Amino acid sequence: MIRVKNLTKRYGPVLAVDDITFDVEQGGVVGFLGPNGAGKTTAMRILTCYQPATSGSASIRGFDVFKQSLEVRRCVGYLPETAPLYPEMRVREYLHFRGKLRGMSYPERTKAIRHVSDRCWLGGFIDRPIGQLSKGMKQRVGLADAIMHSPEVLILDEPTLGLDPTQIRETRNLIKELGANHTVLLSSHILHEIEQTCYRTIIIAAGRIVASGSPEELRNQLSAQARVIAEMRGPPEEVEKSARSLDGVRNVEVSSSDGWVRLAIEPKPEHDVREDIFRLTSSKGWSLRELRREGATLEDFFVQVTAQQQDTQTR
Amino acid sequence: MRNITTMVQRELGAYFLSPIAYAVSAVFLFATGLAFALGTFRNGAEASLRSLIEFWIVVILVFVLPMLTMRLISEELRSGTIETLMTVPITEVEVVLGKFFGALVFYLILLATLLVYPIVLSIFGPVDAMLLVCNYIGLLLLGALYISVGLFFSAFTKHQIISVLLSFALLALMTFAAHGLAQTVDGWPKAVLQHLSVRTHFFDFVRGMVDMNHVVFFLTTTALFLFLTVKRVEMRRWQ
Numbered sequence: 001m002i003r004v005k006n007l008t009k010r011y012g013p014v015l016a017v018d019d020i021t022f023d024v025e026q027g028g029v030v031g032f033l034g035p036n037g038a039g040k041t042t043a044m045r046i047l048t049c050y051q052p053a054t055s056g057s058a059s060i061r062g063f064d065v066f067k068q069s070l071e072v073r074r075c076v077g078y079l080p081e082t083a084p085l086y087p088e089m090r091v092r093e094y095l096h097f098r099g100k101l102r103g104m105s106y107p108e109r110t111k112a113i114r115h116v117s118d119r120c121w122l123g124g125f126i127d128r129p130i131g132q133l134s135k136g137m138k139q140r141v142g143l144a145d146a147i148m149h150s151p152e153v154l155i156l157d158e159p160t161l162g163l164d165p166t167q168i169r170e171t172r173n174l175i176k177e178l179g180a181n182h183t184v185l186l187s188s189h190i191l192h193e194i195e196q197t198c199y200r201t202i203i204i205a206a207g208r209i210v211a212s213g214s215p216e217e218l219r220n221q222l223s224a225q226a227r228v229i230a231e232m233r234g235p236p237e238e239v240e241k242s243a244r245s246l247d248g249v250r251n252v253e254v255s256s257s258d259g260w261v262r263l264a265i266e267p268k269p270e271h272d273v274r275e276d277i278f279r280l281t282s283s284k285g286w287s288l289r290e291l292r293r294e295g296a297t298l299e300d301f302f303v304q305v306t307a308q309q310q311d312t313q314t315r
Numbered sequence: 316m317r318n319i320t321t322m323v324q325r326e327l328g329a330y331f332l333s334p335i336a337y338a339v340s341a342v343f344l345f346a347t348g349l350a351f352a353l354g355t356f357r358n359g360a361e362a363s364l365r366s367l368i369e370f371w372i373v374v375i376l377v378f379v380l381p382m383l384t385m386r387l388i389s390e391e392l393r394s395g396t397i398e399t400l401m402t403v404p405i406t407e408v409e410v411v412l413g414k415f416f417g418a419l420v421f422y423l424i425l426l427a428t429l430l431v432y433p434i435v436l437s438i439f440g441p442v443d444a445m446l447l448v449c450n451y452i453g454l455l456l457l458g459a460l461y462i463s464v465g466l467f468f469s470a471f472t473k474h475q476i477i478s479v480l481l482s483f484a485l486l487a488l489m490t491f492a493a494h495g496l497a498q499t500v501d502g503w504p505k506a507v508l509q510h511l512s513v514r515t516h517f518f519d520f521v522r523g524m525v526d527m528n529h530v531v532f533f534l535t536t537t538a539l540f541l542f543l544t545v546k547r548v549e550m551r552r553w554q
Contacts, residue, residue, distance in 0.1 A: 048402045049401075050401055052553065070404045070406070073402055073404045078399070078402045080399060082395055084398060085396065086396060088332040089325075097324075098403065100317075100321040101404070103317070
């Protein structure tokens with residue numbers, strides 16, 4: 001559905017998007033995750049034909065975003081980050097205007113407006129001037145505009161920005177629902193949001209894709225490297241020595257208090273040492289009171305990969 | 316075409332909802348009214364709109380029309396609505412033409428209010444209807460040119476003040492300075508400056524003549540500025 005190949009965008013000397021390649025299949029919600037300034041917005045602007053890329057290509061439904069821009073724009077609904085709107089227009093008037101630009105007839109527009117007004121909770125303020133609305137209301141108007149022509153591809157740049165917690169939850173549910181019939185590309189710098197709504201995540205930092213996969217895959221990728229914490233009662237020197245001799249252990253930190261020895265084990269990649277630890281303690285007769293893998297959330301992963309990325313950038 | 320109509324409707328709606336348009340219309344009506352009352356409507360004067368159309372309206376339009384056109388594109392650039400606008404299936408040409416005709420229609424409404432003066436004059440003496448038609452054709456062409464210049468500078472910057480000042484400068488130069496400068500030189504520079512002088516081209520319409528040369532001058536210059544505006548809006552994508 002969305003195909004991006006070696007896409008690069010420079011603003012003068014600044015490299016905003018650096019050679020990214022990815023595919024998004026039809027259906028489902030895909031998350032674009034990255035810190036602020038990572039290049040998410042730029043990538044989305046290229047996909048929606050707002051800006052051309054410096055090099056590389058991108059296509060939506062087989063239409064090239066540069067050469068067949070009008071066809072692309074016809075099948076895409078886009079919500080820019082700030083949800084810019086005309087303050088002097090009323091919400092209904094604005095949606096009619098946008099529908100007309102998309103070639104919808106009057107009955108189609110009326111029907112679509114009724115529909116999106118329900119889905120995006122515009123009912124209370126649909127006849128008020130946009131200039132009087134709060135940030136969250138405007139965000140919902142922008143979202144309503146993006147989905148009103150029921151586009152095959154939805155590109156949403158930080159759709160929950162400025163919403164209150166209830167609205168955030170409702171918007172997330174709405175996006176999940178939309179994922180059933182549309183292909184949604186969603187950007188966010190909030191991990192939690194992506195973890196909840198997306199079946200696939202593309203993590204982008206400093207203009208590059210640093211990781212991609214389902215939340216589970218990313219979590220597994222991370223937990224493979226997570227430290228294992230074990231606490232047991234035994235002679236500290238012997239505990240350390242036998243732990244180090246285990247296959248799959250790269251490094252061990254030892255601390256002890258009250259006769260308990262605490263090991264923080266850094267495993268070699270693709271090794272799970274927990275079972276070995278259990279065998280070790282039971283064979284030696286040491287009692288074991290804690291054995292766990294350190295918390296592996298997407299958040300740690302995110303911090304880790306983006307930090308790595310920034311390191312290589314500064315070098 | 317459909318998109319152009321949609322844009323025209325939206326721009327007209329924006330005018331009627333904008334306090335600036337009302338303020339500008341008030342200034343226009345006040346200034347033309349003042350020029351009529353002091354210059355034409357007095358004892359012994361000729362029952363003709365000549366001095367009003369020939370000089371005062373031109374001066375007033377140089378100041379009024381840029382104020383009507385300044386926000387057309389620069390406001391979209393400033394508020395970021397250009398992003399939502401250019402990501403629906405609409406071309407830059409349609410956007411620019413839609414905005415141009417939107418402003419032109421609003422200008423025609425302003426022009427229509429001026430009809431009150433010939434009506435007042437007709438009480439005191441015969442008014443030449445054909446002359447009036449020529450005057451209006453001239454004013455329409457003049458206004459279209461001024462709007463295209465204002466629209467161009469509006470696409471130039473997201474600051475409305477800069478856009479309006481640049482439009483004042485260029486319009487004043489084309490309208491008044493070119494004519495003045497032409498008096499100071501001889502030979503071909505004189506001819507060139509006279510050709511560029513908007514007022515020179517406007518004179519015949521004031522006198523009641525529709526010369527195709529002048530019509531072509533106004534239409535081509537307007538088209539040139541509209542073309543430059545489209546190019547300017549397209550350039551934004553590459554920045």
